Amino acid sequence: MPRFNVLVTDDVDPEGVALLRAEPGFVIDERPTVPWRQLLDVIGDYDAIVGRSATQIPGELLRRARRLQVIGRAGVGTDNIDIAEATALGIAVINAPAGNTVSVAELFFGSLIALVRHLPDAFSSMRSGRWDRTALLGNELRGRSLGIIGLGRIGGEVATRARAFGMHVSAYDPYVGADRFERLQVARVESLDNLLVRSQVVTIHTPLTPETRGMIRARELGLLPGDAIIANMARGGIIDEAALIAELSRERLRGAILDVFEKEPLAADHPLRAFPGVVLTPHLGASTAEGQRNVAVDVCASVREALLSGELSSAVNIDGGERVEWGDLRDAMLLARRSAAMARALLADRGARAVDQLTLRLSRDLIAAEKLLLAAAAIGVVEDVVEASNARLNIINARAQAEQRGIVLAVAPIAATGQAYQMQVIVRGQSNEIAIAGTATPGATPRITRIGDFTVDVTPRHTMIVLTNADVPGVIGRVGTLLGDAGVNIAEYHQSRTSQGGNALAAITVDGAIDAELRARLAASHDVRSVTVVNFADTESNSNGARRPEA
Numbered sequence: 001m002p003r004f005n006v007l008v009t010d011d012v013d014p015e016g017v018a019l020l021r022a023e024p025g026f027v028i029d030e031r032p033t034v035p036w037r038q039l040l041d042v043i044g045d046y047d048a049i050v051g052r053s054a055t056q057i058p059g060e061l062l063r064r065a066r067r068l069q070v071i072g073r074a075g076v077g078t079d080n081i082d083i084a085e086a087t088a089l090g091i092a093v094i095n096a097p098a099g100n101t102v103s104v105a106e107l108f109f110g111s112l113i114a115l116v117r118h119l120p121d122a123f124s125s126m127r128s129g130r131w132d133r134t135a136l137l138g139n140e141l142r143g144r145s146l147g148i149i150g151l152g153r154i155g156g157e158v159a160t161r162a163r164a165f166g167m168h169v170s171a172y173d174p175y176v177g178a179d180r181f182e183r184l185q186v187a188r189v190e191s192l193d194n195l196l197v198r199s200q201v202v203t204i205h206t207p208l209t210p211e212t213r214g215m216i217r218a219r220e221l222g223l224l225p226g227d228a229i230i231a232n233m234a235r236g237g238i239i240d241e242a243a244l245i246a247e248l249s250r251e252r253l254r255g256a257i258l259d260v261f262e263k264e265p266l267a268a269d270h271p272l273r274a275f276p277g278v279v280l281t282p283h284l285g286a287s288t289a290e291g292q293r294n295v296a297v298d299v300c301a302s303v304r305e306a307l308l309s310g311e312l313s314s315a316v317n318i319d320g321g322e323r324v325e326w327g328d329l330r331d332a333m334l335l336a337r338r339s340a341a342m343a344r345a346l347l348a349d350r351g352a353r354a355v356d357q358l359t360l361r362l363s364r365d366l367i368a369a370e371k372l373l374l375a376a377a378a379i380g381v382v383e384d385v386v387e388a389s390n391a392r393l394n395i396i397n398a399r400a401q402a403e404q405r406g407i408v409l410a411v412a413p414i415a416a417t418g419q420a421y422q423m424q425v426i427v428r429g430q431s432n433e434i435a436i437a438g439t440a441t442p443g444a445t446p447r448i449t450r451i452g453d454f455t456v457d458v459t460p461r462h463t464m465i466v467l468t469n470a471d472v473p474g475v476i477g478r479v480g481t482l483l484g485d486a487g488v489n490i491a492e493y494h495q496s497r498t499s500q501g502g503n504a505l506a507a508i509t510v511d512g513a514i515d516a517e518l519r520a521r522l523a524a525s526h527d528v529r530s531v532t533v534v535n536f537a538d539t540e541s542n543s544n545g546a547r548r549p550e551a
Contacts, residue, residue: 016296099294147199340380
């Protein structure tokens with residue numbers, strides 16, 4: 001029977017530690033939080049370490065951890081761990097992103113009831129010796145319309161509780177399929193504007209991504225009905241605080257509920273503190289005994305499985321112990337990820353933002369690495385909707401993240417064609433489908449060879465433009481002129497057509513970014529039919545989703 005020594009520190013909840021103690025062959029050493037340098041002489045004796053955020057785990061400590069296989073973080077953030085060094089050393093890092101789901105949902109309703117029933121004022125008046133019953137007339141939640149932005153784990157818990165209160169629940173989440181809305185009995189709203197217009201209470205439960213940063217600005221706040229309430233329990237920066245302050249100053253809204261802020265801790269003189277109709281809490285979403293117990297149980301269970309069976313579906317970094325030749329697969333993983341990202345972007349521009357299925361077809365040379373390549377493709381499909389700080393997306397957890405969003409994953413072989421290292425990524429969503437094919441020969445630059453029905457030959461690098469147009473003279477010149485006038489250098493330009501005078505497609509890679517204004521000018525150019533811009537998120541990362549260790 002194998003023997004595993006596990007160091008537990010930072011007062012991890014006993015219920016989680018009990019899972020480890022129950023395993024024969026596990027030797028548990030519980031220690032109080034100490035400065036990491038005091039662990040240098042003993043860390044080499046442990047196979048795993050489980051802690052919270054107090055114990056720092058820098059690279060110097062990891063390099064002394066000769067036996068360490070896994071680090072368990074009882075919580076979400078991993079800022080106290082040198083992830084790059086752990087990755088380089090083949091040490092899995094596991095966290096617990098789901099354990100606080102109920103805690104956040106309950107805090108939302110506690111804060112909402114406090115606001116509509118004037119509980120902060122009631123507490124204050126009673127402590128001051130007053131009896132202000134008449135002045136504190138409140139409202140019920142029953143019958144009110146609740147709009148949820150983001151129907152993920154927490155959004156789903158909020159929806160379930162809202163229906164118990166008798167609220168009318170609708171949600172906006174273009175990345176969640178219709179079946180989840182049906183299971184939760186939530187009305188699906190097709191646009192953020194429509195959700196805002198129809199909701200008396202709006203609550204945000206999305207990750208902070210480039211798409212969601214500043215999602216709620218002055219325009220969106222102006223769409224809310226009078227006497228509406230807006231809540232943010234997700235991440236600071238999703239609501240424009242300056243715009244919210246301006247709207248609250250006009251006294252058009254009933255109030256706001258905020259547990260997160262653009263800058264934390266919130267300044268003592270911040271204007272939001274002055275509004276009586278605003279319920280503020282200091283980022284308490286996960287701060288419950290149950291939430292802390294849940295994350296301890298989750299992470300200890302994952303550490304146990306990692307040690308006993310090598311199960312690393314909960315890891316947030318790459319497992320360096322995978323029995324593959326990473327050097328030979330790097331280009332193939334890059335091609336899989338970027339092909340999927342391109343397919344997702346093309347589908348989104350067709351109106352199909354919720355992906356239903358991802359299929360990866362591989363030649364015989366690549367089929368042995370199907371799980372890794374499918375995970376790389378899954379990253380490309382979901383990377384814009386998963387917040388790194390909430391659930392770090394990489395080669396280990398990408399498939400699980402995709403499946404949690406209702407995406408069906410599949411792999412199939414490509415029939416022998418005589419060409420080696422081929423792959424085809426097929427992404428389907430809302431009855432639309434796009435296939436991207438390419439080649440990834442080890443040591444050679446990966447190439448995209450087909451986009452839908454069009455044969456191309458281009459490297460998927462940095463920023464890529466996929467443009468469709470009528471097959472007529474002058475289009476290439478006009479597109480090149482627009483890009484040149486904007487100071488955008490063309491790296492590759494490959495034009496393809498299905499028939500003379502019919503439909504044509506250009507695959508263009510450029511140096512630099514394409515902003516919304518330039519994209520609009522391209523789309524408005526004569527004979528251009530569509531313009532999709534793909535900014536590859538992994539430009540500075542490994543294709544598996546983990547940032548490269550610094551040299």
